[in-house]
Amino acid sequence: MSIITRPWGRLTLAGKVVVPLVALLVLLTVLLLVGFASGALPLLLGLAGQAVGDNIDVVRFAGAATVLLLFTVPTAFVIILMEMKLIAFVNLRLGPNRQGPWGILSSTLHGFKVLAKEDFTPTGVDVPVFTLAPVVTYLGAVMTIMVIPFAPGLFGLDMNIALLYFFAVAGLGVIGLMMAGWSSFNKYSLLGGLRAAAGIISYEIPLILAVVGVVMLAGTMSLNQIVASQAGSFLDWYAFQQPLGLIIFFIAAAAETGRTPFDLNEADSEIVAGFATEYSGMRFGFFFFAEYVNLFIMSALTTTLFLGGWNAPLDAQPLLDLFNVTVSTALDPGALGMGLLFLVALGPPLLILLFTLPIWMLKSDWSFLKSLVVGFLLFNLLVMMLVGTWAYMTFPFVAGLFWFLAKTFTLVALFVIMRGTLPRVRMDQLMGFAWKWLISAALLNLLVTAAAIVVLRDPSMPWN
Amino acid sequence: MTTEQTIRSLDDPDLFVETPGTIYDAIPPLPPRTEREAEFYAMRDGEMLINLGPQHPSTHGVLRVVLKIDGERVVDLDPVLGYLHRGVEKICENGDWHHAISNCDPLEYIAAMFSEAMPVMVAEKLLDLEVPRRAEYIRVLAWELNRISSHALFVGWLALDLGGLTPVLYGFIERDEIVEMLAALTGQRLLFNYLRIGGVNGDLNHDFLSRLGDWMGNALKRIEDQQKLLNSNEIFVARTRGLGVVDRDMARRTLLSGPVLRATGIPYDVRRAHPYSVYPELEFTIPTREEGDSYARYLLHLDEIKQSIHIIDQVLHRMPDGPVMAKVPRLMRIPPGRAYVSIESPRGQYSAYGMSDGSDQPFRLRIHDPSFFNLQAVGLLMPGNLVADTMAIMASVDPIMGGIDK
Numbered sequence: 001m002s003i004i005t006r007p008w009g010r011l012t013l014a015g016k017v018v019v020p021l022v023a024l025l026v027l028l029t030v031l032l033l034v035g036f037a038s039g040a041l042p043l044l045l046g047l048a049g050q051a052v053g054d055n056i057d058v059v060r061f062a063g064a065a066t067v068l069l070l071f072t073v074p075t076a077f078v079i080i081l082m083e084m085k086l087i088a089f090v091n092l093r094l095g096p097n098r099q100g101p102w103g104i105l106s107s108t109l110h111g112f113k114v115l116a117k118e119d120f121t122p123t124g125v126d127v128p129v130f131t132l133a134p135v136v137t138y139l140g141a142v143m144t145i146m147v148i149p150f151a152p153g154l155f156g157l158d159m160n161i162a163l164l165y166f167f168a169v170a171g172l173g174v175i176g177l178m179m180a181g182w183s184s185f186n187k188y189s190l191l192g193g194l195r196a197a198a199g200i201i202s203y204e205i206p207l208i209l210a211v212v213g214v215v216m217l218a219g220t221m222s223l224n225q226i227v228a229s230q231a232g233s234f235l236d237w238y239a240f241q242q243p244l245g246l247i248i249f250f251i252a253a254a255a256e257t258g259r260t261p262f263d264l265n266e267a268d269s270e271i272v273a274g275f276a277t278e279y280s281g282m283r284f285g286f287f288f289f290a291e292y293v294n295l296f297i298m299s300a301l302t303t304t305l306f307l308g309g310w311n312a313p314l315d316a317q318p319l320l321d322l323f324n325v326t327v328s329t330a331l332d333p334g335a336l337g338m339g340l341l342f343l344v345a346l347g348p349p350l351l352i353l354l355f356t357l358p359i360w361m362l363k364s365d366w367s368f369l370k371s372l373v374v375g376f377l378l379f380n381l382l383v384m385m386l387v388g389t390w391a392y393m394t395f396p397f398v399a400g401l402f403w404f405l406a407k408t409f410t411l412v413a414l415f416v417i418m419r420g421t422l423p424r425v426r427m428d429q430l431m432g433f434a435w436k437w438l439i440s441a442a443l444l445n446l447l448v449t450a451a452a453i454v455v456l457r458d459p460s461m462p463w464n
Numbered sequence: 465m466t467t468e469q470t471i472r473s474l475d476d477p478d479l480f481v482e483t484p485g486t487i488y489d490a491i492p493p494l495p496p497r498t499e500r501e502a503e504f505y506a507m508r509d510g511e512m513l514i515n516l517g518p519q520h521p522s523t524h525g526v527l528r529v530v531l532k533i534d535g536e537r538v539v540d541l542d543p544v545l546g547y548l549h550r551g552v553e554k555i556c557e558n559g560d561w562h563h564a565i566s567n568c569d570p571l572e573y574i575a576a577m578f579s580e581a582m583p584v585m586v587a588e589k590l591l592d593l594e595v596p597r598r599a600e601y602i603r604v605l606a607w608e609l610n611r612i613s614s615h616a617l618f619v620g621w622l623a624l625d626l627g628g629l630t631p632v633l634y635g636f637i638e639r640d641e642i643v644e645m646l647a648a649l650t651g652q653r654l655l656f657n658y659l660r661i662g663g664v665n666g667d668l669n670h671d672f673l674s675r676l677g678d679w680m681g682n683a684l685k686r687i688e689d690q691q692k693l694l695n696s697n698e699i700f701v702a703r704t705r706g707l708g709v710v711d712r713d714m715a716r717r718t719l720l721s722g723p724v725l726r727a728t729g730i731p732y733d734v735r736r737a738h739p740y741s742v743y744p745e746l747e748f749t750i751p752t753r754e755e756g757d758s759y760a761r762y763l764l765h766l767d768e769i770k771q772s773i774h775i776i777d778q779v780l781h782r783m784p785d786g787p788v789m790a791k792v793p794r795l796m797r798i799p800p801g802r803a804y805v806s807i808e809s810p811r812g813q814y815s816a817y818g819m820s821d822g823s824d825q826p827f828r829l830r831i832h833d834p835s836f837f838n839l840q841a842v843g844l845l846m847p848g849n850l851v852a853d854t855m856a857i858m859a860s861v862d863p864i865m866g867g868i869d870k
Contacts, residue, residue, distance in 0.1 A: 187514045260627060269624060270522075270852045421693070424626060424628075427536055
């Protein structure tokens with residue numbers, strides 16, 4: 001008991017951690033006992049539950065916002081790693097391969113590195129604006145994920161004006177870039193911020209005009225309902241009814257997220273790093289993450305609007321019926337009886353050995369232990385695949401999430417390969433392309449879509 | 465000690481910055497020294513000065529250019545040279561002629577085989593020395609390989625300054641193979657120090673020849689494959705076509721040479737105009753383009769790479785046997801006199817005017833670097849273009865600061 005009688009100043013670091021924790025635990029135990037004995041705690045819990053139940057929307061919003069904030073960081077890590085590796089393959093390089101197997105930890109370590117760097121504020125900057133700019137940009141990006149339906153039942157908010165909300169909040173990001181450019185006390189930053197403002201605002205117009213066609217076809221701005229109206233095979237996706245809209249949306253999305261060939265606001269060979277020139281540490285990290293989160297949400301929105309969202313490209317059921325295959329995913333372990341015991345006890349070791357022995361026999365320079373580890377990993381891979389397949393067939397949201405992420409990351413990869421391939425356009429070419437070509441094409445698309453809807457859905461027409 | 469003082473802002477004459485006088489004070493602006501400076505630093509409404517370099521991601525070394533911009537359009541520019549000045553010409557006078565070879569190496573550090581030829585050829589001309597034919601062929605081989613490695617980088621850099629990430633790495637693949645090859649021949653990757661007065665440092669070796677054979681096997685095909693990324697790329701063509709047009713008149717006025725000159729349609733190449741070494745015996749054409757813009761310069765570099773491969777082919781077929789060094793004493797006293805030599809470097813006419821007073825040291829070695837004269841064209845081409853195009857113009861003229869600042 002010497003640790004309790006010792007004065008605070010003479011405690012070791014571990015003691016300073018442990019002593020308050022023990023005291024806290026004792027206090028909590030006493031409070032719980034007293035609360036249950038007196039009946040006050042159940043009453044309070046009931047009141048709290050009722051308050052949550054009454055304001056379920058607020059709670060859902062807060063919960064979803066927290067989850068999304070936590071979700072964006074690993075997403076950005078994955079996309080950064082993907083970009084480093086894919087561009088390396090385009091460039092005939094190896095890419096990162098030192099941190100973890102195949103370099104999969106490198107983007108995470110970059111994140112930690114950014115956290116550990118000095119957070120420097122140069123002389124002459126407008127400090128409050130300089131500090132707030134990354135936050136505005138990052139939150140503008142993150143808050144748009146709220147309305148994107150990842151899978152049936154897996155979304156933050158289902159609004160009837162989800163698209164409007166999306167573009168309104170996504171437009172906030174550019175304010176952050178302008179704030180950064182203006183407050184940095186640097187001419188390169190100023191040029192970058194103004195380029196961002198001019199470019200992004202110009203490309204908002206074709207971006208939104210391209211979406212109007214989809215809204216007219218679906219008759220709603222709720223993203224959930226837009227996805228639901230694309231159910232069926234891949235031929236029901238709006239990509240086939242709005243091909244021009246998809247192309248315009250994709251190009252405008254590349255400009256909106258500031259990706260090559262439209263990355264003028266941070267063109268490193270011209271204006272050093274654009275609006276982010278004076279930023280360091282995690283403030284720069286926020287800009288960096290916001291760019292990749294933007295990339296993800298633009299791909300996600302393209303998927304949602306044009307590529308059927310979480311719908312599978314083909315329904316497997318008719319195919320299974322054709323060959324008279326019946327898949328039952330209902331697990332009933334009890335039906336196996338004593339067999340279950342043998343399966344659990346003997347299955348894994350035998351399977352691990354099954355994977356291990358061929359490796360051990362074929363790889364003459366590997367020790368048995370090394371083969372055993374690889375066999376164990378292969379066994380885990382098999383189990384994960386089996387469990388994944390079972391989850392895919394049992395829960396619709398797993399299947400939906402799988403298809404949604406597969407489509408989204410395919411689009412992300414397309415953006416990344418574009419970055420490895422194309423040079424950058426000039427500012428006047430960028431603006432000219434938006435105002436002369438994209439907006440005209442989007443208006444034409446709108447006209448054709450409207451006319452087609454009127455003609456095809458007219459009840460007096462012979463085909464109706 | 466703190467004293468209040470008022471510093472006038474260069475950008476905005478009405479803005480006075482109150483600062484306490486400490487050692488961290490901004491240096492007060494000097495009065496303009498020339499009329500040109502007064503004209504340049506007199507700012508009109510809406511104009512802004514922006515400092516490009518000496519530490520900027522794409523100024524190709526330590527060139528500093530003060531741009532006067534109105535919005536994104538360049539109104540005027542003031543190049544500031546001298547950040548890489550080392551006094552090479554003076555250093556050359558303090559060592560003997562052999563030291564001058566390695567001192568001249570870093571002048572054109574992307575293609576060092578050309579700048580190091582200057583003292584060698586001047587001394588040979590003063591000595592009236594006949595270089596063995598095998599040595600001459602080896603020199604041509606090394607020069608042409610180095611020209612290809614330099615041009616491959618040019619293509620990559622042009623694309624990199626336009627925002628393309630990949631071509632520069634493809635360019636470096638070619639360059640790395642050639643540089644490894646030359647390292648096998650000379651022992652160095654960048655600054656070769658290979659040429660000697662009266663020949664070359666060593667004969668061709670097996671390592672060099674096997675690397676050369678591997679590379680030559682599909683060099684032409686690979687270079688043509690890599691061009692596909694840029695040649696018909698809509699954005700690249702839109703960025704470079706019609707940009708930075710040099711007309712023949714401007715080319716003559718500013719003493720341009722090399723690809724920048726030949727892109728205007730003037731077929732001036734020192735290898736043909738004033739033949740040296742064994743170039744008269746070799747068969748090659750001088751590619752030219754009529755347009756004079758950045759795209760023409762880009763295409764011209766590709767054509768020159770193909771011509772260089774053609775020359776290497778012939779050199780390998782005709783390589784004679786024999787010694788690679790003439791019989792010269794270790795310590796040479798160069799007879800007094802003056803000599804002028806010029807060769808065709810990847811960037812234009814590289815020439816030197818040397819004087820000897822009869823000792824073993826150069827009395828004077830004046831180097832004429834083509835980058836310096838080509839850079840003058842940049843100053844005439846940039847005004848009126850956008851900030852983004854300044855980089856494309858500079859990259860398409862391809863200056864090397866080592867030779868400009870000397």
